[in-house]
Amino acid sequence: MEKRISLAHGDGGELSHRLIKSVFVEAFGHNNEAMFDASALTIPVRDIAVTTDSFVIKPVFFPGGSIGKLAVAGTVNDLAVSGAKPLYLTCGFVIEEGFEISDLRAIVSDMAKEAKKTGVTIIAGDTKVVERGSADGVYINTTGIGIYENGRKPSLQFTEGDAVIISGTIGDHGIAVLAERGELGISVPIDSDCASLNTMLLKVCEEIDDVRIMRDPTRGGLATTLVEIAEDFSLTIVLNESSIPVREEVHGMCELIGFDPLYIANEGKAILIVPNEHKDKVMEILLQFPEGKDAAVIGEVTGTEKGQLLLETPLGSKRLLTRLAGMMLPRIC
Amino acid sequence: MEKRISLAHGDGGELSHRLIKSVFVEAFGHNNEAMFDASALTIPVRDIAVTTDSFVIKPVFFPGGSIGKLAVAGTVNDLAVSGAKPLYLTCGFVIEEGFEISDLRAIVSDMAKEAKKTGVTIIAGDTKVVERGSADGVYINTTGIGIYENGRKPSLQFTEGDAVIISGTIGDHGIAVLAERGELGISVPIDSDCASLNTMLLKVCEEIDDVRIMRDPTRGGLATTLVEIAEDFSLTIVLNESSIPVREEVHGMCELIGFDPLYIANEGKAILIVPNEHKDKVMEILLQFPEGKDAAVIGEVTGTEKGQLLLETPLGSKRLLTRLAGMMLPRIC
CATH class of the missing domain: 3.90.650.10 (PurM-like C-terminal domain)
Structure with missing residues (x-):
């Protein structure tokens, strides 16, 4: 396989297909289809929480984490602070031409690890490639869906002395x-x-x-x-x-x-x-x-x-x- | 208000707050909170479809549309082809420093218009700003949630002659x-x-x-x-x-x-x-x-x-x- 991301990895053709299979599907353990299309789910309850966050952190690897770990933890936390139990995550990648595929693999592996740890399933993904100089490495959007299992949301009602x-x-x-x-x-x-x-x-x-x-x-x-x-x-x-x-x-x-x-x-x-x-x-x-x-x-x-x-x-x-x-x-x- | 996006529009402080209020909340008609945090929803049925897509189209305005219209229509279509009725959309913006706020406003207005036309509600958003040269204008991720109302998904079962x-x-x-x-x-x-x-x-x-x-x-x-x-x-x-x-x-x-x-x-x-x-x-x-x-x-x-x-x-x-x-x-x- 190639060492770096090229524009053809983002054109939706043969190379995109191979990238998705070899990097994303391998790490997230999904079938092809789920990464391309809408994922069909039956959720346990009808009370849900939804949140979205894009991650553009520089550098992508830092002491204590990476953009991959952060993209999962950040969205998981947005759900958790609302009182929801995080269940599902989507991920959208914007990758700069020339980005090292080994780095991408490490980032995706961090995402898979953090997702496993928190009990969330990555249910849909998308990959876009932009020309050199039109991004800085990789940007990741994660959108999370959680459920309110027992109805115990924070009340948003305050009194003096809280x-x-x-x-x-x-x-x-x-x-x-x-x-x-x-x-x-x-x-x-x-x-x-x-x-x-x-x-x-x-x-x-x-x-x-x-x-x-x-x-x-x-x-x-x-x-x-x-x-x-x-x-x-x-x-x-x-x-x-x-x-x-x-x-x-x-x-x-x-x-x-x-x-x-x-x-x-x-x-x-x-x-x-x-x-x-x-x-x-x-x-x-x-x-x-x-x-x-x-x-x-x-x-x-x-x-x-x-x-x-x-x-x-x-x-x-x-x-x-x-x-x-x-x-x-x-x-x- | 300033004419162009600055890095301070993305730092989560005062300028971010004003940008969100004056551009996003105004167009999408939301309260503050929904744009920052997890949105709580009660969905009508438990069978849902979820899809995600990032849009990096160049140029952001083109004959027949804009990245804003596309970001709504593209994700709506991903849901619709799965047989789901699109209901909710999240949007994540990565904006390059220096981007014209009037252009951002036009794009967001196109999103709001297309969302209204298709009957979807934008329930959560996120804005990040990157330095000049670290993106090309604006990139938008939209993640969509739809419902399977009557259970009529495409069967994915084929026979000769179809x-x-x-x-x-x-x-x-x-x-x-x-x-x-x-x-x-x-x-x-x-x-x-x-x-x-x-x-x-x-x-x-x-x-x-x-x-x-x-x-x-x-x-x-x-x-x-x-x-x-x-x-x-x-x-x-x-x-x-x-x-x-x-x-x-x-x-x-x-x-x-x-x-x-x-x-x-x-x-x-x-x-x-x-x-x-x-x-x-x-x-x-x-x-x-x-x-x-x-x-x-x-x-x-x-x-x-x-x-x-x-x-x-x-x-x-x-x-x-x-x-x-x-x-x-x-x-x-």
Whole structure:
């Protein structure tokens, strides 16, 4: 077989056919047809969740993962935070002419592995090839379908005193990727947190029947995601700065380059807002999982009218946090 | 608002938020949340079809359509040929830094229009921005979910004598796009056939209860799609060359540049294989629709063992057709 992707791999003819068979069908274990056409499914229940995400991360391999692992975990997490059990995934590839087929194979293998781990089936795929210089390696779209099995979606109903929990340290993904790109000037011994959180989050939903909301703080980081929640539901949320878990290496690197870890992307973390009386139980569940071992209660809902996010510093002053603005972190996911 | 897409439009922060609100939410009529997160749905039945397709067509506007119209129609058609009624669509955008926001708006408006026309709802979206030179304008992934309402999927069971029908002239899309790119050296007064076929094809499935198969001959054209069908189901299919509808302009242009219309992409055509005794009824249905006005019976299944596609010329000789190979038509869809 050829070593690199050529335009003919995308023309729908003989080479496309061979690429799909030898790379995708082999890894995903599908028949031909399913990769080309609509896949017919009988889903277990009629209440479903659907989400879509395109991944353009640079570089495609990074400490702790690859665009393949990320494309599965990212979409799985979007479903899981909505309370849905992820079941099916589609994948659409846009590949640059000249891309190494061995790299493509490694990426697809990472997807297959992560899909297996999370229990999702890849049910349909598509491959397009663009000329050299019209993409940068490979971009992947994954669209996920999950089911609401027991009807336990987060309620999106909040009250004063609700606790804000983060499932682990923040900023690991963004800093790992920037370091791998060589943009930090020095090497940082840190892995991306890229991970699928479905098992952990669904366990929380099973045990606690009034989870308020769950969200994964990816692009824009913890602060931007919480600003969105505060605005969408008119909440005042106060974060306690000293309780937010940040790895020392991430903290140091952020100081050095002038970034705020609150705005750095995560790919294996979830924000959970839960009733105050259940926060200990939720923490207990999270701490049982490797993905939740650094979980912490980091703040609380102090009002249900204004729509603002405040950060309380160790000295007791409070400052208003806004969405990420003007910090250029392209292609972080 | 800014005139062009900047990297900050893709960072998940303030500008991303404004772009989504002002371009996508405005056109698709959604609340914020649905565009960011998993969309929760209750689907009418549990038998569903799912398909995914990425669109990288160049140029993004062409006679008869745009990448936006195509991204909806293409995925709608993938569902419709499987016998499913298209209901929901997700869309994922990869946009190059510097892309004109007015063009993006026009594309999104075309998507909204085509979605409305076909009765599908856009339920989730995602936007990524890559640096100048890391994409060419905009790429769109659409993933579609349809339902099998009355259980009338094509049977995929064939017998000798089954009729092969094409719903209209072939090659219009490919030639229109090549002409628009200036690759033909002369202008050709031809529009792409880009169109959603769901209403027409579902009407056929409703009226005829043993449709064998339906497929849309996009990349690779009529011949490649029929080779796939012949191979997948071990059929011998004989096409009657003189009955295949080809516009004079397409025919002439193909002669001039040495292309075979049998291998040129279509974006608003369907192949239908139906029992011989129902071919007249199917033709009658197709001819009622503007999209089917040039439909023709173009061949038949002559055997169910071999897996080959033959073309019978007007002089009575037969030649074996294979998949598209070695004809460079990148970014035709």
